[in-house]
Amino acid sequence: GITIRREDYQPYPFLIPTIELEFELSAERTQVRSRLVVERRKDVLISSDLILNGEDLTLVSLELNGVVLSQTQYTLTEATLTVHNVPDRAELVIVGTCQPAQNTSLSGLYVSGKHLFTQCEPQGFRRITWFADRPDVMSIYRVTLRASRSEFPLLLSNGNLLQQRELEAGRHEAQWHDPFAKPSYLFAVVAGDFVCREHHTRTASGREVLLQVYSDVGTEDQTEWAMESLERALRWDETRFGLELDLDRFMIVAARDFNMGAMENKGLNIFNAAYVLANPNTATDGNFQAIESVIGHEYFHNWTGNRVTCRDWFELSLKEGLTVFRDQEFTADMMAAGLPATEAASARAVQRIDDVMGLRLSQYPEDRGPMAHPIRPESYQEISNFYTATVYSKGAEVIRMMHTLLGEQAFRAGMDEYFRRHDGQAVTCDDFINAMQWALQQTAPQKNLDVFRHWYRQAGTPRVSVQLQHDPVAKRCTVTLTQDCPAVGVEKASPIVKQPFHIPVTLGLLDDTGKSLSPQVTLELKEASQTWVFDNISTRPTPSLLRNFSAPVLIDYAYQDQELALLSAHDDNAFTRWEAGQEIASRKMIALAQAWRQHAKFEELDPLLAKSWSASLLAKDLDAGYRARLLSIPPSHAVIERMAHMDPLAVLEVRTRIREQLGTTHAATLLNTYQANLTPGQYSPSPGPAGKRALKNLALTYLMASKHPEAANLTQTQFRHATNMTDRMAAFTALIHDGSSELNAPAATQFYEDWQHDQLVVDKWFSTLASSPRTGVNELTGLMAHPAFTMRNPNRVRAVVFAFCMSNTRGFHAQDGQGYHFWSDQVLALDAINPEIAARLARVGDQWARFIPEVSQRLHAQLERIATHPTLSRNTLEIVSKALS
Ligand code: DPP
Ligand code: ZN
Numbered sequence: 099g100i101t102i103r104r105e106d107y108q109p110y111p112f113l114i115p116t117i118e119l120e121f122e123l124s125a126e127r128t129q130v131r132s133r134l135v136v137e138r139r140k141d142v143l144i145s146s147d148l149i150l151n152g153e154d155l156t157l158v159s160l161e162l163n164g165v166v167l168s169q170t171q172y173t174l175t176e177a178t179l180t181v182h183n184v185p186d187r188a189e190l191v192i193v194g195t196c197q198p199a200q201n202t203s204l205s206g207l208y209v210s211g212k213h214l215f216t217q218c219e220p221q222g223f224r225r226i227t228w229f230a231d232r233p234d235v236m237s238i239y240r241v242t243l244r245a246s247r248s249e250f251p252l253l254l255s256n257g258n259l260l261q262q263r264e265l266e267a268g269r270h271e272a273q274w275h276d277p278f279a280k281p282s283y284l285f286a287v288v289a290g291d292f293v294c295r296e297h298h299t300r301t302a303s304g305r306e307v308l309l310q311v312y313s314d315v316g317t318e319d320q321t322e323w324a325m326e327s328l329e330r331a332l333r334w335d336e337t338r339f340g341l342e343l344d345l346d347r348f349m350i351v352a353a354r355d356f357n358m359g360a361m362e363n364k365g366l367n368i369f370n371a372a373y374v375l376a377n378p379n380t381a382t383d384g385n386f387q388a389i390e391s392v393i394g395h396e397y398f399h400n401w402t403g404n405r406v407t408c409r410d411w412f413e414l415s416l417k418e419g420l421t422v423f424r425d426q427e428f429t430a431d432m433m434a435a436g437l438p439a440t441e442a443a444s445a446r447a448v449q450r451i452d453d454v455m456g457l458r459l460s461q462y463p464e465d466r467g468p469m470a471h472p473i474r475p476e477s478y479q480e481i482s483n484f485y486t487a488t489v490y491s492k493g494a495e496v497i498r499m500m501h502t503l504l505g506e507q508a509f510r511a512g513m514d515e516y517f518r519r520h521d522g523q524a525v526t527c528d529d530f531i532n533a534m535q536w537a538l539q540q541t542a543p544q545k546n547l548d549v550f551r552h553w554y555r556q557a558g559t560p561r562v563s564v565q566l567q568h569d570p571v572a573k574r575c576t577v578t579l580t581q582d583c584p585a586v587g588v589e590k591a592s593p594i595v596k597q598p599f600h601i602p603v604t605l606g607l608l609d610d611t612g613k614s615l616s617p618q619v620t621l622e623l624k625e626a627s628q629t630w631v632f633d634n635i636s637t638r639p640t641p642s643l644l645r646n647f648s649a650p651v652l653i654d655y656a657y658q659d660q661e662l663a664l665l666s667a668h669d670d671n672a673f674t675r676w677e678a679g680q681e682i683a684s685r686k687m688i689a690l691a692q693a694w695r696q697h698a699k700f701e702e703l704d705p706l707l708a709k710s711w712s713a714s715l716l717a718k719d720l721d722a723g724y725r726a727r728l729l730s731i732p733p734s735h736a737v738i739e740r741m742a743h744m745d746p747l748a749v750l751e752v753r754t755r756i757r758e759q760l761g762t763t764h765a766a767t768l769l770n771t772y773q774a775n776l777t778p779g780q781y782s783p784s785p786g787p788a789g790k791r792a793l794k795n796l797a798l799t800y801l802m803a804s805k806h807p808e809a810a811n812l813t814q815t816q817f818r819h820a821t822n823m824t825d826r827m828a829a830f831t832a833l834i835h836d837g838s839s840e841l842n843a844p845a846a847t848q849f850y851e852d853w854q855h856d857q858l859v860v861d862k863w864f865s866t867l868a869s870s871p872r873t874g875v876n877e878l879t880g881l882m883a884h885p886a887f888t889m890r891n892p893n894r895v896r897a898v899v900f901a902f903c904m905s906n907t908r909g910f911h912a913q914d915g916q917g918y919h920f921w922s923d924q925v926l927a928l929d930a931i932n933p934e935i936a937a938r939l940a941r942v943g944d945q946w947a948r949f950i951p952e953v954s955q956r957l958h959a960q961l962e963r964i965a966t967h968p969t970l971s972r973n974t975l976e977i978v979s980k981a982l983s
Contacts, residue, residue: 099479099480099972099975099976099979100479101477101478101479102477102478102479102481103476103477104410104412104474104475104476104477105476107409107410107412108142108144109139109142109234110139110142110230110232110234110235111138111139111142111144111146112136112137112138112139112148112184112230112235113136113137113139113235114134114135114136114137114229114230114235114237115135115137115237115238115279116134116135116237116238116239116240117132117133117134117135117229117237117238117239117240118132118133118239118240118241118242119131119132119133119227119239119240119241119242120132120241120242120244121241121242121243121244121245121287122244122245123214123243123244123245123250123253123287123289124198124245124246124249125198125199125209125214126197126198126199127195127196127197128195128196128197128198128207128214129158129193129194129195130193130194130195130196130226130227131191131192131193132191132192132193132194132227132228132229133189133190133191134189134190134191134192134229134237135187135188135189136148136184136187136188136189136190137186137187138184138185138186138187147180147181147182147183147184148180148181148184148190149178149179149180149230150178150179150180150181150192150224150228150229150230150231151177151178151179151221151224151228151229151230151231151232152177152178152179152194152224152225152227152228152229153176153177153206153224153225154196154197154201154206154225155194155195155196155225155226155227155228156194156195156196157174157179157192157193157194158193158194158195159191159192159193160172160179160181160190160191160192160193161190161191161192162181162184162188162189162190163185163188163189164189167181171183179192179228192227192228194227194228196225196226198214201225202890202931202932203225203931203932203933203934204217204355204356204357204892204932204934205217205218205221205222205225205357205482205934206218206222206223206224206225206226207225207226207287208355210353210354210355210356211290211314211354211355212249212290212291213250213288213289213290213291213292213353214250214287214288214289214290215287215288215351215353215355215356215368216285216286216287216288216363216368217356217357217358217361217368218282218283218284218285218286218361218363219283219284219361220283220411220481220482220485221283221481221482222283223282223283223285224282226285229282230282231282231283232281232282232410233281233283233407233408233409233410233411233524234281234408234409234410234524235281235282236279236280236281236407236522236524237279237280237282238276238277238278238279239255239256239257239274239275239276239280239285240273240274240275241255241256241273241274241275241276241287242271242272242273242274243255243271243272243273243274243287243289244265244269244270244271245269245270245289246268246269247264247268247269247270248268250289250290250291251290251291252288252289252290252291252292252312253270253271253272253287253288253289254272254274254286254287254288254289254312254349254351254366255272255274255276255285255286255287255288255366256274256276256280256284256285256286256363256364256365256366257274257275257276257277257278257345257347257364257365258274258275258276258277258345258346258347258365259272259273259274259347260273260274260275261273276364276365277345278344278345278364278404278405278522279522280364280404280407281407281524284362284363284364284404284407285363285364286361286363286364286366286368288312288351288366288368291315292312292313292314292315292351293312293313293314293315293316293317293318293321294310294311294312295310295311295313295318295321295322295324295325296308296309296310297309297310297325297328297329299329299332301332301336301342301343302336302342303342305342305343305346306346307343307345307346307347307348308346308347308348309325309328309329309332309348310347310348310349310350311324311325311328311349311350311351311352311374312349312350312351312352313351313352313371313374313375314352314354314371317352317375319377320374320375320376320377320380320381321352321374321375322377323376323377323381323386323389323390323783324350324374324375324376324389324393327389327390327393327394328348328350328393328397330390330394330428330432331393331394331397331398331428332397334394334428334431334432335397335398335401335424338427338428338431339401339424339510339513340510340514341400341401341517343400344400344405345364345365347365348365348367348397349365349366349367350367350368350369350374350393350396351366351367351368351369352369352370352371352374352375353368353369353370353371354371354857354891354893355890355891355892355893356368356369356370356371356892356893357892357932357934357935358370358485359372359373359392359395360373360392360393360395360396361396362395362396362397362399362400362403362404364400364404367396367397369392369393369396370893371857371858371893372385372858372861372893373388373389373392373393374389374393375858376389378781378783378821378822378823379822379823380823380853380856380858380859381823381858382823382824382827383783383788383791383792383824384824385823386783386788387429387783387788390428390429390432391425391426391428391429392425394424394425394428394429395421395422395424395425398421398424398425398428399417399421401517402417402420402421402424403417403418403421405517405521405522406516406517406520406521406522406523406525407523407524407525408524408525408526409524409525409526411478411481411484412474412475412476412478413474413525413526413527414474414481414484414485414489415473415474415489415490415493415496415527415554416525416526416527416529416530418485418489418490418493419473419489419490419492419493419494419496419497420493420494420497420530422490422491422493422494422497423494423497423498423501426449426453426494426498429449430445430446430449430450433445433446433448433449433784433785434446437785437786441721441786443672444672444720444721444723444724445721445723445785447672447673447676447724448721448723448724448727448785448789450646450647450673451673451676451727452727453491453494454647454673455733455736456487456491457487457491457492457495457650458736458739459733459735459736459739460487460491461486461487461488461491461492461650462559462652462739463739463944463945464486464487464488464944465488465492465557465558465559465586466558466559466586467586467587467944467945467948467981468587468944468980468981468983469483469486469587469941469944469977469980469981470488470557470558470586470587470588470589471484471486471488471557471587471588472488472553472554472555472556472557473488473489473492473493473496473527473553473554474527474554474555475489476555476588477588478976479972479975479976480937480972480973480976482933482934482937482973483937483973483976483977488557492650495647495649495650496553496554496650499550499553499600499601499602499648499649500512500531500534500547500550502602502604502620502648503538503547503550503600503602503620503622504534504537504538507541508537508538508540508541509534509537511537511540512533512534512535512536512537512538513533515533515536515537516529516530516533516534519533520533527554528551528554531547531550531551531554534547535547547600549597549598549599549600549624550599550600552596552597552598552599552600553599553600556583556589556596556597556599557586557587557588557589558583558584558585558586558589558596559583559650559651559652560581560582560583560599560601560649560651560652561581561582561583561651561652561653561654562579562580562581562601562603562623562649562651562652562653562654563579563580563581563582563654563655564577564578564579564641564643564653564654564655565577565578565580566578566638566639566641566655568635568637568638568639570636570637570638573633573634573635573636574631574632574633574635575607575631575632575635575638575639576629576630576631576632577605577621577629577630577632577641578627578628578629578630579601579603579621579623579627579628579629579630580626580627581598581599581601581623581626581627581651582626583596583599584596587980598623598624598625598626599623599651600622600623600624601622601623601624601649601651602620602621602622602623602648602649603620603621603622603623603643603644603648603649604618604619604620604621604644604645604646604648605618605619605620605621605641605642605643605644605645606618606641606642606645606669606670606671606674607632607635607639607640607641607642608639608640608641608642608664608665608668608669609637609639609640610637610640610664611668612664612665612667612668612669612670613668614670615632615635615639616632616634616635618645618671620648640657640661640664640665641655642665642669642671642674643655643674644674644677645671645673645674646671646673646674647673647677657681659682659706662678662679662681662682662706662710663678663682663706663709663710664678665677665678666678666679666682666710666713666714666728667710667713672724675728676724676727676728678710679710679711679714679728680732680736682706682707682710683707683711683731683732683756684732684736684737684740686704686706686707687731687732687737687749687752687753687756688737688740688741688749690704690752690755690756691737691741691745691748691749691751691752692748694748694751694752695745695748700752700755703756703759703760703763707756708759708760708763711729711760712763712764712767714728714729715729715764715767715768715771716767718774721789722775722786722789722790722792722793722794723785723786723788723789723790723792723793724789725789725793726789726792726793726796729793729796730796731753731756731757731760734746734749734750734753734907737749737753743948743949743950743951744945744948744949744950744953745949745950745953746907746911746949746953747907747908747911747913749907750871750907750908754803757799757800757803757804758803758804758805759804760800760804761800761801761802761803761804761806762804762806764800765801765804765806768797768800768801768806769797769801769806769808771793771794771797772794772797772798772801772812775790775791775793775794775797776790776794777790777791777794781821781822788824791824791825791828795824795825795828795829795832798812798813798816798828798829798832799828799831799832799836802832802833802836802837803836810837810838810841813829813832813833813837813841814829814833814841814845816828816829817829817830817833817845817848823859823862827862827866830845830849830866831866833845834846834866834867834870834872835866835869835870835871835872842870842872846863846867849863850863854886857893858893860886861893861894861896861897862897864881864884864886864887864894864897864898864901865896865897865898865901865905867881868881868897868898868899868901868902868905868906869901869902869905869906870906870909871906871907871908871909873902873906873909874908874909874912874916874917875909875912875916875917875919875920877909878898878902878909878920879920881898882898882899889927889928889931890931890932892932892935895928895935899924899928899939900938900939902917902920903917903920903921903924903939903942904942911953915956918956918957918959918960919960921939921942921943921960922960922961922963922964924939925939925940925964925974926964926967929967929970929971929973929974930969933971933972933973933974934973936971936973936974937971937973937974937976937977940964940974940977940978940981941977943957943960943961943964943977943978943981944977944981946958946961946981958982961978961981961982962982964978965978965979965982
C-alpha cells in the first residue's frame with residue numbers, strides 16, 4: 099500500500115465556495131449533477147490542474163464555464179478527475195452516475211432496506227460525485243433531490259428545507275440549503291419512508307428549533323428515549339459549554355445497515371439503528387445508556403467537529419478525542435443528576451470504571467501492537483483504519499488530562515478561546531492546545547503545555563514506577579515517580595528518541611486503618627523521574643495511586659497483599675477502591691493460570707481474593723451499581739493482556755473456576771442479594787434501578803456458574819416473567835452460557851420465537867449464542883446458515899462473527915485451531931463485500947506474537963493466508979501487513 103504522511107500536507111490550490119447538487123435518485127442508478135464554483139488560491143504557490151477525487155462513478159458529461167470539455171481537456175482515472183488549464187475563477191458542471199444497490203461497502207450512497215442513505219466520512223463523498231474530498235475544502239451546499247414519490251416519500255439533506263414540489267410521472271422534489279460552509283464528509287442524503295417523532299423546543303437564547311427522529315415504520319414506540327436524550331444533550335451543551343444549536347432544524351435518522359455507530363452530518367445525523375431504537379421491552383440498561391451517549395456524541399460534534407473541523411485526517415482526534423470527552427462528561431452529569439452528593443460520586447465512579455475498562459480492553463493492546471500510533475498518527479495507508487480506540491478513547495483521556503491540569507474554569511476558558519479563534523475553520527490539534535495553553539497562562543503564567551504536547555506525537559502506554567520511602571524519625575514520606583515508554587509499532591523503525599510525557603498522577607496517602615494522612619494531590623510528572631516530599635506522616639502510608647484514573651498509564655508499585663486489601667476495603671476514592679480489588683483478582687488469576695498450565699490443577703480459592711470479594715458482597719451501604727463493579731471478576735481479556743505469554747484457555751479455566759467457587763461459598767448471601775435488589779414497578783433506565791439490576795443479575799450468574807440447586811429455577815422464572823429486556827437478557831445469557839443442555843436449547847428456541855420480528859433483539863439472540871462457551875466452529879457455522887443471518891448487515895456480522903472471534907474465548911481458541919481458520923475465512927469473505935468491516939475483523943490477529951507459541955504459530959499462518967490472497971482491499975492489506983512486519 100501507499101503510505102500517506104502528515105508532514106506532506108499541502109493546502110488545496112483552489113477554493114470551492116459553493117456547490118449545487120441535483121440528484122435523480124434511484125436504487126439501481128442515481129444521477130448526480132454537480133455545479134462547482136472554483137477559485138484559484140493566490141496564497142498557495144503550487145499552481146496546478148484542478149484534481150478532484152471520484153471512485154466507482156461513471157462520467158456522463160463535463161462542462162467548464164458553459165463549454166463542453168473534449169477528452170484532451172481532462173483526464174479520468176479510477177480515482178481522480180483532472181481538469182487541465184482551469185482559469186482563476188470557473189464554473190464546472192459534472193454529471194455522473196453511481197449504483198447504490200451495488201454498493202455493499204456502505205460508504206457513499208447505498209441502499210438499506212427500502213431506503214437510500216449516504217455515509218461520507220472519511221472518503222465516501224467521492225463515491226457520489228467528483229470533488230475535492232478532503233476536510234479543509236469547505237463549501238456552501240445547495241441540494242435538490244428528485245425521486246419517485248411512492249418509493250421515496252421523504253427526501254432529506256443537510257440544513258433547511260427551502261421547498262418541496264410535485265413533478266410529473268409520480269416524481270417529487272425537495273430543495274435543501276445548508277447555511278454553514280462544511281467539508282464534504284459532513285454531507286448527507288436520506289430518501290425513504292419513515293415515521294417521524296417531532297419535538298419543538300427553544301435554545302437558551304430563545305430561538306425556536308425543530309427536533310426530529312426518523313425511523314422505520316412500525317418503530318414509533320422506540321424513539322422516545324432518543325428524543326429525550328437529544329433534548330438533554332442540547333441543554334447540557336448550553337449549560338456546560340455555552341454552545342447552542344445553530345440550525346432551525348436538527349434531524350436524526352436510524353439506518354439498519356451502518357458501518358459505524360453514528361455520523362454527525364450537519365443537521366442530519368445518520369445513526370446505526372442500534373443507537374436510536376429502544377423501549378424497556380427491547381433494550382437493556384446498557385442500550386439505553388449507549389443511546390444517550392452516542393446521541394450526545396453526535397450532537398456535540400456540531401461544534402467540536404462541524405463548526406471547527408479538522409485540517410486533514412491526521413487531526414481526527416481533534417474532533418473525536420474532544421467529543422468523546424464531552425460525551426463522557428455528559429453521561430456522567432446525567433447519571434449524577436438529582437442525586438445526593440455521595441450517590442452522585444458513586445454514579446460518576448461507575449461511569450469512569452466502565453470507560454476505563456473499555457480503554458484498557460481495546461486501547462492498551464492496540465498501543466503495544468503492530469497498529470500502535472500516537473493519538474495524532476504520523477502516517478496511514480487507509481484512513482478508515484484509523485478510527486481507532488487510540489484516536490477516540492486515548493484521545494479523550496488526553497483531553498481529560500488537560501481538564502485535570504487546568505481545572506474546570508480554565509478549561510472552559512480555553513474552549514471559549516478555541517471557538518473564538520477557529521469558528522468556521524479546519525484546524526489542527528496544535529491549534530487546540532494553543533488555546534488551552536493561553537487559558538492556562540491566564541491563571542498560571544509560569545505553566546505551559548510544552549511537554550504535554552508529546553502525547554500527540556508519541557505512541558505507547560507509559561509505565562510509571564512508584565517508589566515510596568518513609569522516615570519515621572523525620573515523619574517524612576518521599577514519593578519518586580519514574581516514567582518509561584519504549585518504542586512501539588512504527589516508532590521502532592524510527593531513530594527518534596522518545597521524550598518524557600507530562601503525566602498528572604492524583605495520589606492519596608492512607609494510614610493502616612484507611613484514613614487519609616494528607617489531602618489528595620495531583621503530582622505533575624514531566625521528567626524521566628521526579629521526587630515529592632510529604633511531611634508530618636508518622637507511619638508508613640499506603641499510597642492510593644492514579645485516583646479517578648488521572649492518566650492513561652500503567653502503574654508499577656510493589657503493593658503488599660494487605661495494602662491492596664486495605665485500599666479495596668477503605669479507599670475513599672471509589673475508582674481506586676475498585677481498582678485495588680481488581681488488582682488482587684488479576685494477580686491471583688495470573689498465578690493460577692500459570693499453575694493450571696503447568697499441572698492442569700487448581701489451587702484452592704485464594705484467601706485474600708475470597709476475603710476482599712466477600713467484603714464487597716456484604717458492603718450493603720454501597721450503591722448497588724458500584725457494588726456490581728466491585729464484585730465483577732476482571733474479564734478474561736484484561737487478565738490475558740497482562741501475561742508475558744498470553745494463554746487464553748488457561749485464564750478462561752481459572753476464571754470459570756473462581757466464579758464457581760465464589761458462587762458456591764457465598765450461595766446464601768448471593769440469594770439474599772438477588773432478592774434484595776429486585777426492581778418491581780415501572781421500568782426506568784436511571785442509575786439507581788439499573789445498578790440494582792446489574793447487581794441482582796450478577797448474583798444470578800454466580801449462582802448459575804456454581805450450579806446452585808435453586809439457580810436454574812430462578813433463572814428460568816426470570817427469563818419467562820421478565821418485564822424488561824435487561825432482566826430477560828441476563829437470564830437468557832445465563833441459561834445459554836451456564837445452563838445445562840436441557841435448559842439452553844428450549845431457551846434459544848423460545849427467545850427467537852418471541853423476538854424474531856425485532857432485528858435488534860435478534861442481534862442479541864445471535865450474539866448470546868455466538869459468544870457461548872458451548873459454541874464451537876461447527877455450531878457457529880450452523881448459526882450462519884440460519885435464514886436470518888446475512889454477511890451484508892454489519893450489525894448481524896458483529897453479532898455473529900465478531901462475537902465469536904472476540905468474545906468466545908473457548909470457541910475461538912479451541913485447541914484444534916479451527917477457530918483461527920474460520921476467522922481468516924470470514925476476513926476474506928467480508929473483504930469482498932465491505933472492506934471497512936473486514937479490516938476491523940482482521941485486527942483480531944494483531945496480537946498474534948504475544949500468545950503462547952502454539953497459538954502464535956497458528957494465528958501467524960492464518961495472517962499469511964490472508965496477506966497472500968490475490969485481491970485484498972487496501973484496508974485489510976494495511977492491517978495484515980503491519981501485523982506481519
Ligand atoms: N461517526 C463517527 C463518530 O461520530 C465518525 N465521526 O465518531
Ligand atoms: Zn465522533
